[in-house]
Amino acid sequence: MPQKLSKLEEKAIKLLLKYQDKGLLQSELWHKLGVTSREGSRIAIRLEKKGMVKRVKEFAKDRWTRRLVPLIRRVTIDPIKGAPCISCEQEHVCGSGGVVSPQTCPKLERWVLESYREHLERRSARKRRR
Numbered sequence: 001m002p003q004k005l006s007k008l009e010e011k012a013i014k015l016l017l018k019y020q021d022k023g024l025l026q027s028e029l030w031h032k033l034g035v036t037s038r039e040g041s042r043i044a045i046r047l048e049k050k051g052m053v054k055r056v057k058e059f060a061k062d063r064w065t066r067r068l069v070p071l072i073r074r075v076t077i078d079p080i081k082g083a084p085c086i087s088c089e090q091e092h093v094c095g096s097g098g099v100v101s102p103q104t105c106p107k108l109e110r111w112v113l114e115s116y117r118e119h120l121e122r123r124s125a126r127k128r129r130r
């Protein structure tokens, strides 16, 4: 079930999603949100209780603090861009037990294999750049 968020919690999550991998120190988030540390701590605790962030203890700027790491991910339609089903003329008769089915569709199989090949090429290119 979707979590109900306050305006500030929503704003905090949107900011944290920009730092998906590393998260943000809580003081950095409070600064970006324009809230006091007390108010910010409450937001972080509520987001943690809702399972949306984890608060990781960290020594930074000469003192112990918390890093807020989002546990949710931004969802985009990028992975399905170019899928043949989006513009398929047989979509209305496609499905399990239908005239055509994703399990046996050659167009879908070709697209999946091609997308996977492109993914592997991008990953290899990224590794070569490191």
Ligand code: SF4
Pocket (backbone or CB within 6 Å): 084, 085, 086, 088, 089, 090, 091, 094, 095, 100, 101, 102, 105, 106, 107, 108
């Ligand atoms: S699985 Fe094949 S037939 Fe079915 S909608 Fe996608 S492209 Fe069309």
